[in-house]
Amino acid sequence: xxxxxxxxxxxxxxVDIVPEIxxxxxxxxxxxxxxxxxxxxxxxxAPQGHSTMTxxxxxxxxxxxxxxxxxxxxxxxxxxxxxxx
Numbered sequence: 874x875x876x877x878x879x880x881x882x883x884x885x886x887x888v889d890i891v892p893e894i895x896x897x898x899x900x901x902x903x904x905x906x907x908x909x910x911x912x913x914x915x916x917x918x919a920p921q922g923h924s925t926m927t928x929x930x931x932x933x934x935x936x937x938x939x940x941x942x943x944x945x946x947x948x949x950x951x952x953x954x955x956x957x958x
Contacts, residue, residue: 880937883929891924905931 896913900906909927912919919925 877934879931880934881929881931882937883927886926886928887919888924888926889922891922892926 891913892910894908894910896910898908900908907929909929910924911927912923912925
């Protein structure tokens with residue numbers, strides 16, 4: 874089975890500004906870095922005067938795999954302890 878060509882690392886934010894930029898902006902091509910301000914397309918996604926912002930970059934699948942152990946990378950037990958379960 875073939876591995877994916879790349880993975881995406883994304884950070885989703887709620888911010889208290891409405892930037893005057895296009896809803897999708899490529900800041901850099903190598904490495905790829907981009908912003909998406911989805912609330913500029915759908916104003917109901919954030920309260921008035923605020924925005925939803927996604928910052929993302931692409932990285933090789935092999936690099937993304939290094940972030941997680943071969944087994945147990947979902948850390949269900951750790952998340953359950955944080956939730957008090």
